[in-house]
Amino acid sequence: MLIFRQLFDPTSSTYSYVLADGASRQAVIIDPVFEQAGRDRALIGELGLTLLYSLETHVHADHVTAAWLLKARLGSRIALSRHGGAQGADRLLREGDRIAFGARYLGVRETPGHTDGCLTYVLDNESMAFTGDCLLIRGCGRTDFQQGDPRRLYRSVHEKIFSLPGECLLYPGHDYRGVTVTTVAEERAFNPRLGGDLSESDFAGYMDNLGLPHPKKMDIAVPANLRCGQPQDGAPAHDPDWAPLSYTFAGIWEIAPNWVAENLDAVQILDVRENAEYEGPLGHIPGALLLPLGELAAHADKLRDDKPIVTVCRAGGRSAQATNILRKAGLERVANLAGGMLRWRTEGYGVVGGAD
Known part of the structure; x- marks a missing residue:
């Protein structure tokens, strides 16, 4: 049995995901958010799970990861792309790697374009994939900072994600409209940026002319995430016990x-x-x-x-x-x-x- 939970941070509209093997209770979390670490730890404790890894889909610009804090509190390891440039990771991932938790595993696919270090995690039976900001529901991540490249992103999506079975469920890093999941077949057909008959040149021309402002937290989030979320002054050794803070x-x-x-x-x-x-x-x-x-x-x-x-x-x-x-x-x-x-x-x- 697979244990699966989709979690949401309303401030950054970020989705985090907990996956666990039902027999061993070993678990991983994908893209945890610093301010939600207490919530995530409570869930892991209530479900009787042992957190093995915090997995990053990329170095985020819109929120700070909770990977370091979860490691400090729970002893979990931190894993992200070898191209991410972050210090403090326990494992640097590349194409074809596997993250095992109990009898289950996530396969690693390198999907650069939004950043150099973007990864997509695919469940062992290809029934689910976690695309980070590479592919969103009816959209995709931007390509105008952090080594972004629209042509690389187009190829990543078409070669590494759209090649999955059509019924494979896709879980993104964000959604701003309350939508939670899509499928490969849906995005192949209906994604207005990457689906249908749109060519690589069509996509690059569109992305090169978005003219979006940088994320509000970028100047804080990127340096912090290059430290895997470790605050400059560390963090308290223990949580206060008088209230859920x-x-x-x-x-x-x-x-x-x-x-x-x-x-x-x-x-x-x-x-x-x-x-x-x-x-x-x-x-x-x-x-x-x-x-x-x-x-x-x-x-x-x-x-x-x-x-x-x-x-x-x-x-x-x-x-x-x-x-x-x-x-x-x-x-x-x-x-x-x-x-x-x-x-x-x-x-x-x-x-x-x-x-x-």
Whole structure:
């Protein structure tokens, strides 16, 4: 039996995939996202799996990989393309390699074009393939940075992916419309960039004239992923146990609004906005203590430490900074409310004041 889970990171619209052999419980994860490492570890633990590998389809430009963090926490190995240029991998992959987990394996196909180091992972019976950003559902990865080459991408897709059986399920690295899976036959027929009768020259001309802006996280993600996701300052040895927190690549512990809303009595809400914002259209969380960020360092020693502190601002930036100030003041049980008051209001949780 194959255990399979498709996971999603809404911030970067990235899909991650867990595959495991049902008998041995040995598993791999494809394209894990740093901020989702806690979720992925929880799933692996609940399913009773042993994670052998974090597999990268390429060096990403839109999110930071969780490969290093999963290795630090679970002892898994990191594998990616020999052409990726990343430091810290345990195994550099090439065409024809196999990644074994229990009685199952993923075959490695080199599919460059989006980057030099793009790989597609094909399940042993060719029923499933994981294409990363090389081939998306009715689309493909861009070719205008990181050694991108539209002609190489065209050949990669036609020779390495479209050559698979038509019923083979294709799972991409991203989707921005909520679509989760496609097939080789569908993409051969209907992919508007690569399918049908479109030639290599047609494709190259189209891709060379997209004129897209670079990904917002590129300047952070690419250097980090060339270290397999290792933060410059490392990561905490242990996770806090007072709440289900996630650790961002910027070194901030964050907490989701739903947990805070369900446990308001168990935490101290610290609002670090200005007074006008606190009383303004977004309102404030019931029971929140107002202490503007500019005054926090001078008054942090007056805060109680009998409850964990959840910091909040409009969107999460200032409150993230506030967690660092509080930690320097000796307060350890601190987390930032992910998304701030904007997300709190969007998700429908109660406020005092504010506009309807």
